[in-house]
Amino acid sequence: MQRNPYLPLPMKLVKNFTETEDKLIHTFTFQFLSEEDEKSFPYMPGQFAEVCVFGKGEAPFGIASSPTEPGFLKFSVAKVGVVSTALHLMEEGTIAGVRGPLGNYYPVEQMKGKNIVIIGGGFAFTTLRSLITYILEPGHRGDYGRLTVIYGARNPGLLLYKDELDQWDQRSDIDLVCTIDRPVDGWTRKVGFVPAVTKEVAPSSENAVAIICGPPVMIKFTMPELEALGFKPEQIIMSLENRMKCGIGMCGRCNVGNKYVCKDGPVFTKAELNQLPNEY
Amino acid sequence: MIIAKNDLPGLLDKLMSEYEVYAPVKEGAYSLYKKIKSGSEACFGYVNSKIPPKGVLFPQSEKLFCYNMTGEGAKLEECIDSGKKVVFGIRPCDAKSLLLLDNVFNNDKFRDPYYLTRRENTLLVGMACLEPAGTCFCTSMGTGPFDKAGLDIMLTDIGDAYLVEPVSEKGGALAAGLGLSAAGEEQKAAAAKARDSAEVACRVNIEGLKARLDANFYDPIWERFHEKCLGCAACTYSCPTCHCFDIVDEAVDCNGCRVRNWDSCMFPLFTLHGSGHNPRPGGKERMRQRVMHKFKYFVDNFNATACVGCGRCIKNCPVNLDIREILADIQGEGRSDK
């Protein structure tokens, strides 16, 4: 019989890093306790896992690390509920639980040979980081065409993964455009909302795939810009979030129409979502 | 084969030496399936139980695992129940519901070991319905008072005895081990006659219903159904096919258990995001979800309707919200004043 999908894998928290200036988002690095454990957790960019704090409960978070980074898993988590608050307070060295990998992933196979446009906003950049890291891996980079990344936050302090953004900025095989909502002293990159910046950067839809994650309002206004650039619903990929518990398509709450976000998603094309009701 | 009614309590006692036996037990004015401690507790003079016996396989509350934190890390202990069970006197509609739930707990990607282990170790001894209730509409939902689907053994009341018909191999083996006497032609005829006299009077037309639901998600019709609904879970907790659940930790410090409890799509909290956003914010959306899940989404995913027509949601609703009327309304057969 298949492994019990409700049982978490014990993992050690090796780093509890305050990611944003407002301190509301921390990035957690969990280490596998054995090679065997790591083998039992084969994942791809876009998948998520239930992270559990023993004594408090579990909650689903997108995996921010890439399968090309062996030995650990990373999650960037906003402090909103019981589990995330407990995580924020967790001391390094503590054993937590991780259950997964769950859900589908970005269609990295179908994306091969294509130009990739990645658009992210706020702290919905976690699985996008995973995807970017996956694509930038020397063994993979050649499989894909141009890589354009547009990433926006309200202010510089709220951008995730600042060190990596700086590294990416130095590379020639990724076009990174970071933007903030309003001008700030010392900020030399773009200023403006993601939809406007998308229009300005105007990535070509020719042989391209756009992956977009962010707050609903950003998605709502960026979508028409992508359409104007010629992106068809089949070329636009999104990742949904709904309240989840089981993560395996049984507990009944995360469905959008006849699809469960946890089992059939969270990654959907816009074309697929157009066939579903708007319950997300 | 037959079982004389007088012999039944003794037979249940005998079964109890090998199995946990769940049977309808009288609780005041209604019946509930309970684990019996004596064969004489079982009472078969019921139309159907207040709450379906799905709880034998999918309990309202169950521990998934317990954990404690030791110096070396987290120690987990799975709580899988592999005890051998018999549900004695399950109605055909409730047996059918388990066939539907099998789809959910053994889906295209994952297997639920808690439900499936119980399922493998549970025998279903059915009791044919000779007096279906006025709220029963099982025959409209692809089952019926004598449907043997999913059963291991079927019993039919023939007055002072039950006619025993093995249905599955496991049921045959169980029946063979009980040392029952063979049924005479007269007794078989009595069972056939009893069946002929039983009637499910109520019909619900679901022909074309799925096609309507495919197209009516945004229809104004949904503005009306929920208006009197209180948003409680009397319907979903008494439904044999509802399977939604919640997972919570019950713990002191870092030691405790992960528990799953029935949950209901009728509760606002069911879908509430951490951000405060709720994709199904009101009664309208939640009622639509309940209907859609049973009569469209389940059909899309498993090619079966997630309703067996047991009528419990109708009887248990505190405001007499009747699923039959909702379906009739969707079908364009309803009265507009309701």
Added chain:
Amino acid sequence: MRMSKLAQAIRDAAKKLLEEKKVDLVVGFAKGSLPLRSTPCFIRKPEEAAALTWDYTCENNLANYLRKREGKVAVVAKGCDARSIVTLIQENQINRDNLYVIGVPCSGMIDRFKVEEAVDGREVLEVEDKGDALVLKGKGFAREVKLSDLCHDTCKVCRHGNPVIYDMLAGEPVPAKPEDTFADVAAFEALSPAERRAALAAEFSRCIRCYACRNACPMCYCTECFVDCSTPVWIKKTPDVDDNIMFQAGRVFHSAGRCADCGACDRACPMGINLRGMTRKMVKEVKELFGHEAGVSLDEKPALSEFKADDPQPFLVKE
């Protein structure tokens, strides 16, 4: 026959109110889909008013549908509904100016569980009304039961069958009843703590936490109920007896001085749990301590909304 006259009076009133556009909506009862059931209904067009009905099966407390409504609404209110309406007006949940109360003097609702018990759990398919008795008929049985034997316990002790507020009264007032003696509560109080605990455990072991009681109560309208709260977790979600009792205790404490003993919770419970055992204990406490009965008068302040120098303070340490 009296019942059908009342129903006609309600229909006429509703039709007129809608025709004259005095209200946009009438909340009342329609005939239900089962014998001895009626169902809340929402009437918006004059011609739909014919669906309205009235009899001893109109068990739901319609005040539950009136909180924070837009527009002008009329409601069919029996005695207990009217008391809940008064309390909700006091709690600023209902704007009296936008509410038209069609008061209905009520001589009691029947208890569905008593009906089931009267026929040993068999199914009633048809009912013959003989005025002061009902003939309950099903497959192979017909049993005549006095209406008074089927009357819900809450209605038996109710002294406010006549609505305390109304804009029109359908029918004649019902005769006054003697003071409630709370004999049932006194009997419970006379038990030892262990016996009381056992009695509560016996009732609440049957609770399935469907929250029908909470949701049927016009007074339970918190945006987040304490049972749903996750920080902190006040009670476990698992339906075990202790937490079930805690849930009910919390509910009862929260409705202190607000509960009109309408019995809506009790009637909503699919498991037939005696919920009034606890609610009435609180009703009695409030009455004895503060001389207050919820929702009897718009002018009287709710017990927990005011402080009087001579309020009893039994919780203070004796000097």
